[in-house]
Amino acid sequence: MGKLPLEIDNEIHIRGAENKILTARSRILGGRHGDFILIEEPHLPVGDRLAASFDGNILCVFFYEGELYRFQSKVRRNLPDSLTLIDYPSTFDVETVRKHHRIQVNIETRIVLERVRETATGSIKDISEGGCSLVIPALLHVSKNIPCHLDFILPNNESIQELPGTIRSATLHKLKKTTDLGIQFTGTPEERAAIVSFCRFCMYFKV
Numbered sequence: 001m002g003k004l005p006l007e008i009d010n011e012i013h014i015r016g017a018e019n020k021i022l023t024a025r026s027r028i029l030g031g032r033h034g035d036f037i038l039i040e041e042p043h044l045p046v047g048d049r050l051a052a053s054f055d056g057n058i059l060c061v062f063f064y065e066g067e068l069y070r071f072q073s074k075v076r077r078n079l080p081d082s083l084t085l086i087d088y089p090s091t092f093d094v095e096t097v098r099k100h101h102r103i104q105v106n107i108e109t110r111i112v113l114e115r116v117r118e119t120a121t122g123s124i125k126d127i128s129e130g131g132c133s134l135v136i137p138a139l140l141h142v143s144k145n146i147p148c149h150l151d152f153i154l155p156n157n158e159s160i161q162e163l164p165g166t167i168r169s170a171t172l173h174k175l176k177k178t179t180d181l182g183i184q185f186t187g188t189p190e191e192r193a194a195i196v197s198f199c200r201f202c203m204y205f206k207v
Contacts, residue, residue: 003033004031004033004037004069004071004088004089004092005064005065005069006028006030006031006033006037007028007064008028008029008030009027009028009029010027010028010062010063010064011025011026011027011028011062011063011197011200012025012026012027012028012039012060012061012062013025013026013060013061013062013200013201013204014026014039014042014054014058014059014060015058015059015061016054016056016057016058016059017056017057017058017059017072018056018057022054023201024042024054025042025197025201026039026040026041026042026084027039027040028062029083031088032088033088034088035088036076036085036086036087036088037060037073037085037086037087037088038083038084038085039083039084039086040082040083040084041078041079041082041083041084042054042084054075054084055075056074056075057072057073057074058072058073058074058075058086059071059072059073060072060073060086060089061204062204063097063200063203063204066096066097067094067095067096067097068094068095068096068097068203068204069092069093069094070092070093070095070204071089071091071092071093072089073086073087073088073089074086074087097203101128101129101199101202101203102126102127102128103126103127103128103198103199103202103203104125104126105124105125105126105127105155106123106124106125107123107124107127107152107153107154107155108121108122108123108152108153109121109122109123109124109134109150109151109152110150110151110152111134111136111148111149111150111181111183112148112149112150113142113146113147113148113167114146114147114148114149115146115147116142116146118140120136120138120140121136122134122135122136122137122179122181123135124152127195127198127199128199129185129192129195129196129199129200130184130185131165131168131182131183131184131185132150132183132185133180133181133182133183134150134180134181134182134183135178135179135180135181136178136179136180136181137177137178138177138178138179139172139174139177139178139179140170140172140179140181141172142167142170142179142181143167143170144167144168144169144170145166145167145168146166146167147164147165147166147167147186148164148165148166148167148183149162149163149164149165150162150163150165150183151163154194154195154198155198156198156201158194158197158198160194160195163185163187163191163192163195164185164186164187164191165183165184165185165186165187166183166184166186167181167182167183168182168183168184169181169182170182
């Protein structure tokens with residue numbers, strides 16, 4: 001059995017093995033191959049100001065250099081300074097995945113086309129780490145490579161405001177009176193972080 005690529009500060013997602021509704025994000029902080037993995041203590045929100053910790057058996061998933069790693073583990077103990085020690089798995093699964101896995105969604109979105117100073121609303125039908133497909137319920141004559149920015153709320157309630165993008169494709173459907181836009185996200189890693197995290201979560205747990 002090979003070793004897990006435990007890269008420091010790499011994001012890892014945790015889900016309860018028995019209760020699959022319980023999910024949280026964490027980060028890998030270190031480990032000893034064959035013994036343990038050290039992560040940030042993952043918290044489960046249970047109210048506006050309260051959070052609970054994981055206990056018992058868990059499913060762990062993380063992404064590293066184009067490959068998805070999944071394994072079963074167990075919380076060994078919670079440590080001071082918001083650290084958690086989990087068991088190193090005896091086995092793990094590895095899956096090669098496409099760079100930008102598309103997630104089917106239906107997200108109300110506001111788009112501002114910067115050069116033509118036009119604003120429209122529509123629905124994102126699929127989203128990935130690199131871009132999205134947006135359907136506008138109107139005929140919108142748009143050229144390729146026009147910069148834009150988007151406002152929307154992800155299904156996990158993360159708010160995305162003024163996310164920069166570029167129109168890569170535009171298709172008019174005259175009978176339906178709709179316009180399909182293919183948009184590439186061009187924001188900084190910080191601006192796209194919430195989208196990346198959401199897409200990876202969906203990819204990890206096959207949402």
